[in-house]
Amino acid sequence: MSEWEAMAARLAAGEATLLGLWGEPGRVHLAALEDADAAPAIRHLSRDCPDGRYPSIGRLHPAAIRLERAARDLYGLEAEGAPDRRPWLDHGAEPTAYPFLPVTGAGLHQIPVGPVHAGIIEPGHFRFTCDGETVVRLEARLGYAHKGVEALLAGADLPAAARIVGRISGDSTVAYAIAFARAAEAALGTAPPPRAAWLRGLLAELERLANHLGDIGGICNDAAFALMQAHCAALRERVLREAAACFGHRLMMDAVVPGGLAVDLHTGGAVRLLALIAELRARFRGLVRLYDGTVSLQDRTVGTGIVRAGLAARFGAGGYVGRASGRGFDARRTPGYAPYDSLAFEVPTRAQGDVNARVWIRIEEVTESLRLIEQILDRLPEGPVHAKMAAGAGEGIALAEGFRGDVLAWVRIEGTTVARAHLRDPSWFQWPLLEAAIEGNIVADFPLCNKSFNCSYSGPDL
Amino acid sequence: MFRTLLSGLRPPLAEPPVPDTELAALGAALDAAARRRLGRGLAIRAVDAGSCNGCELELHALGNPFYDLERFGLRFVASPRHADVLMVTGPVSRNMRAALARTHAAMPAPKWVVAVGDCGAGCGVFADSPACLGSVAKVVPVDLTIPGCPPPPARLLAGLLALFGRR
Numbered sequence A: 001m002s003e004w005e006a007m008a009a010r011l012a013a014g015e016a017t018l019l020g021l022w023g024e025p026g027r028v029h030l031a032a033l034e035d036a037d038a039a040p041a042i043r044h045l046s047r048d049c050p051d052g053r054y055p056s057i058g059r060l061h062p063a064a065i066r067l068e069r070a071a072r073d074l075y076g077l078e079a080e081g082a083p084d085r086r087p088w089l090d091h092g093a094e095p096t097a098y099p100f101l102p103v104t105g106a107g108l109h110q111i112p113v114g115p116v117h118a119g120i121i122e123p124g125h126f127r128f129t130c131d132g133e134t135v136v137r138l139e140a141r142l143g144y145a146h147k148g149v150e151a152l153l154a155g156a157d158l159p160a161a162a163r164i165v166g167r168i169s170g171d172s173t174v175a176y177a178i179a180f181a182r183a184a185e186a187a188l189g190t191a192p193p194p195r196a197a198w199l200r201g202l203l204a205e206l207e208r209l210a211n212h213l214g215d216i217g218g219i220c221n222d223a224a225f226a227l228m229q230a231h232c233a234a235l236r237e238r239v240l241r242e243a244a245a246c247f248g249h250r251l252m253m254d255a256v257v258p259g260g261l262a263v264d265l266h267t268g269g270a271v272r273l274l275a276l277i278a279e280l281r282a283r284f285r286g287l288v289r290l291y292d293g294t295v296s297l298q299d300r301t302v303g304t305g306i307v308r309a310g311l312a313a314r315f316g317a318g319g320y321v322g323r324a325s326g327r328g329f330d331a332r333r334t335p336g337y338a339p340y341d342s343l344a345f346e347v348p349t350r351a352q353g354d355v356n357a358r359v360w361i362r363i364e365e366v367t368e369s370l371r372l373i374e375q376i377l378d379r380l381p382e383g384p385v386h387a388k389m390a391a392g393a394g395e396g397i398a399l400a401e402g403f404r405g406d407v408l409a410w411v412r413i414e415g416t417t418v419a420r421a422h423l424r425d426p427s428w429f430q431w432p433l434l435e436a437a438i439e440g441n442i443v444a445d446f447p448l449c450n451k452s453f454n455c456s457y458s459g460p461d462l
Numbered sequence B: 001m002f003r004t005l006l007s008g009l010r011p012p013l014a015e016p017p018v019p020d021t022e023l024a025a026l027g028a029a030l031d032a033a034a035r036r037r038l039g040r041g042l043a044i045r046a047v048d049a050g051s052c053n054g055c056e057l058e059l060h061a062l063g064n065p066f067y068d069l070e071r072f073g074l075r076f077v078a079s080p081r082h083a084d085v086l087m088v089t090g091p092v093s094r095n096m097r098a099a100l101a102r103t104h105a106a107m108p109a110p111k112w113v114v115a116v117g118d119c120g121a122g123c124g125v126f127a128d129s130p131a132c133l134g135s136v137a138k139v140v141p142v143d144l145t146i147p148g149c150p151p152p153p154a155r156l157l158a159g160l161l162a163l164f165g166r167r
């Protein structure tokens, strides 16, 4: 048995967790974490496919199915034995002609939704099959935001590639930039200065804060509790304004670059951020009480959209989706990276796996991010924030923990340009779980469940 | 609950929109007749034509208490059939071309299109991608472009107000 097939068996047996599967012309790659490793490191396998074929991982391990479909659309690589051979990112000339999986039964009806939705939302299509009000099956069809990212990255110089990577999923621009920078630094053997590593942590926690605050409000709003939304949106806005004041951009795009940072914390930034933390702590406490004490709101979130722990583990779901279903994985801990290896923080987990649990994970992570920012500001090293990238050739792979989970970055650099790169969004392993979570719930609870996942469309659509 | 309601949002957070000379010029380019017809209220339909979601975040922010879009008579609506203005984000991915064109076609006339962000204006960092069409104007006629990556909410608001000549 080849190394590749042995890995497929270990993934299927639950002895390893899939981190990504991607292609390039004539070659297929896979990354995984092995549970048995004492000090877990990312295992990266790749194999030539001279005839454009490789043994399917998805055949044994369903988490790989969509990744294999994407690799076929982008590079023509055939996963032999693949259970689902429909296109994924390639919508062809006639986008409405897509063979949804058949659902049969007496009295069932279908509701097609999207790609254009009622609110300000990314594009995707949801096909509900319902028995009365109850969803029997949901099948999502994505790929509408496919922008040809990997084709753009191939041949781009490092700064241009970093700008593109920062726009694969705008809400996670910092996490993507960190993952990519760390992969590029590993490829060329450049170490960013200590101050840059610490400031990256600061940027990442500000991004987590802003997104979690937005999500907590958004979830409550989808349960028709607009008051929480108004308060949380105001707090989110405060974070974005401080980010702009401290780093020059509300979403902190292009701040993290290979070699370190493009900007240092603006003068007076530390004082501003400490004031922000004090303000958020004071206000957020009241909002948590409000959430916890509003019975009508809990009535909507408790017991809704349950993801079973076994499923979260099998798909290697990261972020709040995994943690709300008992999977405590966090890339800041495993494999871990600076500055988190010298900071104190908790990774909250819950067992219930419902909307309420995904709200609480976010609430607890807001508190942890505030603690982390305080520690970083307290111990921020002095010095430069950028090191010149060494020239040369090499391959690097890295994980960074974004607000919705771990982002995987792989890059091969030749000279000063990116030969190939791949970025794997956390949502690849979360979207399929949404389909499971909504089963048996009423259609009207879909927006609530969907918001509690808040998966990226643009990220996995590449 | 009432204590939270009263304590959290005081003093009022809503701010006057920031004047933006660049956008004033853009607004002036719209003819007076269009402005008369739009009157004092606009129903906006947003379509994400393959954005990175950064522009969506800032469109969302327009609704927060700091910008409070609705005090200007501007609101996002769920159906293109209720909309005067189509706000389009993203570099127009091939896979969104048909949906964008159909949404625009579903809007009653008169209608206006605002291309949001550097992507909507000219494809942004995705300019060389064969998977993208290049700009919103390639699919639907554009009346106003609001640049930025993403444009901050103050600029989005100023752009919308310029569209119907109110500051």
Ligand code: SF4
Residues within 6 Å of the ligand: A167, A170, B050, B051, B052, B053, B054, B055, B089, B090, B091, B116, B117, B118, B119, B120, B124, B125, B148, B149, B150, B151
């Ligand atoms: S303009 Fe910038 S923020 Fe907006 S969709 Fe394009 S890349 Fe994203």
